[in-house]
Amino acid sequence: MYPVFCSKKLKAPEHQVAGHSAKEGRLGPLVDGEGRFFKPFQHDFRGENEARFYKFFSSNKKAPDHIHGYFPAYHDIQVVEASNGSGKLPHVVLEDVVSDYLRPTIMDTKIGSRTWYPDVSERYFNKCMRKDRRTTSVPLGFRISGFKIFDHQESSYWMPDKKVVHGYNVDEARLAFRKFVSSNSLADSIPDCAFASDVYGGSNGILAQLLELKAWFETQTLYHLNSSSVLMFYENDESVLMKGGDDAVRAQVKLIDFAHFVDGNGVIDHNFLGGLCSFIKLIQDILESSDKSDETGTYRFGNGH
Numbered sequence: 001m002y003p004v005f006c007s008k009k010l011k012a013p014e015h016q017v018a019g020h021s022a023k024e025g026r027l028g029p030l031v032d033g034e035g036r037f038f039k040p041f042q043h044d045f046r047g048e049n050e051a052r053f054y055k056f057f058s059s060n061k062k063a064p065d066h067i068h069g070y071f072p073a074y075h076d077i078q079v080v081e082a083s084n085g086s087g088k089l090p091h092v093v094l095e096d097v098v099s100d101y102l103r104p105t106i107m108d109t110k111i112g113s114r115t116w117y118p119d120v121s122e123r124y125f126n127k128c129m130r131k132d133r134r135t136t137s138v139p140l141g142f143r144i145s146g147f148k149i150f151d152h153q154e155s156s157y158w159m160p161d162k163k164v165v166h167g168y169n170v171d172e173a174r175l176a177f178r179k180f181v182s183s184n185s186l187a188d189s190i191p192d193c194a195f196a197s198d199v200y201g202g203s204n205g206i207l208a209q210l211l212e213l214k215a216w217f218e219t220q221t222l223y224h225l226n227s228s229s230v231l232m233f234y235e236n237d238e239s240v241l242m243k244g245g246d247d248a249v250r251a252q253v254k255l256i257d258f259a260h261f262v263d264g265n266g267v268i269d270h271n272f273l274g275g276l277c278s279f280i281k282l283i284q285d286i287l288e289s290s291d292k293s294d295e296t297g298t299y300r301f302g303n304g305h
C-alpha cells in the first residue's frame with residue numbers, strides 16, 4: 001500500500017511541454033508549488049514500471065553520483081486525488097526540476113530511432129513504428145515532443161502546437177534547436193542563436209552535460225530506456241540574461257519518462273546511445289556555426305539552411 005496524501009494545493013504544472021496533461025479534466029501530472037512533481041500511474045503496467053525504475057535507480061550504487069544528478073530526485077509514491085476527478089490514484093513523486101526557474105525555456109525530446117522494444121504487443125509495435133517513421137525518430141534518432149520558448153520581443157511564451165511539432169521534418173527539427181537558444185524566436189525566421197554559447201556551450205552547458213551522459217551510456221548495461229526523453233531547460237528571465245554567462249542561465253539536462261524501461265541484462269542500450277550521439281552532433285553544429293557568426297558579426301546557418 002502507498003501512503004495517502006491529502007492536499008488541496010496540487011495544480012497542473014505551468015511549464016509542462018509534452019505528454020499527458022492534467023488540463024481540461026484529463027489525467028496528468030500535478031505540482032505542489034514547493035518543488036514536487038506528481039506523475040500519476042498510467043494505464044496498463046506503465047505506472048508500475050516507471051515507479052519500479054525510480055525505486056531501483058534511486059538506490060542503485062552502480063550508477064555514479066554525477067549520473068544520478070541527471071534524473072529528477074525521487075520522493076517515493078503517494079496516493080493523491082487524480083486530476084481527472086476519478087478519485088485517489090498512486091503518483092510517483094519527483095523533484096519538480098523547473099520549480100525555481102523564473103522563465104524556463106524548455107524542450108522535451110524523445111530519444112531513440114525506435115520507441116518499440118522486444119516482446120511488446122503487435123498493436124503497440126504498430127503504433128510505435130507508425131510514429132517513428134512519420135517523425136524524425138528514424139532519420140535523426142530522436143524527435144521533439146514539445147517545447148516552449150520565452151520570447152523577449154513579445155514578452156510572452158511561444159509554444160508551438162503539438163501537432164505542428166510532431167509533424168517536423170529533419171530541417172524543421174534542427175531549426176527548432178536553433179530557435180530554442182535565440183532572442184528572436186517568434187518574429188524572425190532566421191534565429192539569431194544569441195544564447196547558444198551560454199546555454200549549449202561552456203563547461204556547465206548542455207553539450208558538456210550530454211557528453212557526460214554519453215560516456216555513461218557507452219558502458220552502462222543496467223537499463224534500456226525505451227521511449228524516454230531528454231528534458232533540457234534554462235533560465236530565460238531578462239534580469240538573469242543581462243548578467244550573461246553559463247552560470248546565470250543554469251542550463252540543465254534531465255532524463256525523464258521511464259514507463260517503458262526494461263532491464264539491460266548486460267547489453268548496451270544502443271538505441272538510446274545512438275539517439276544521444278545524434279542529438280549531441282546537432283548541438284555541436286549549432287555551436288560551431290554560431291562561433292563562425294561571432295567571427296564575422298553575422299549569424300550564418302549550418303547544415304545547408
Ligand SMILES: Nc1ncnc2c1ncn2[C@@H]1O[C@H](COP(=O)(O)OP(=O)(O)OP(=O)(O)O)[C@@H](O)[C@H]1O
Nearest residue numbers: 016017018019020037072094095096097098108257
Ligand atoms: N520531474 C519533472 N519536473 C518538471 N517537469 C516535468 C518533470 N517530469 C516531466 N515533466 C514535464 O512533463 C512533461 C511530460 O512528462 P513525461 O514524458 O514524463 O509524461 P508522459 O505523460 O509519460 O509523456 P508521454 O505521453 O510522451 O509518454 C515533460 O515534457 C515536462 O514538461
Ligand SMILES: O=P(O)(O)O[C@@H]1[C@H](O)[C@H](O)[C@@H](OP(=O)(O)O)[C@H](OP(=O)(O)O)[C@H]1O
Nearest residue numbers: 018019020042046131145162166227259260
Ligand atoms: O507523442 P504524443 O502524440 O503525445 O503521443 C503520446 C506518446 O507517443 C507517448 O509515448 C504514448 O505513450 P506510450 O508510449 O506509453 O504508449 C502516448 O500513448 P497513450 O495516449 O496511449 O498513453 C501517446 O499519446
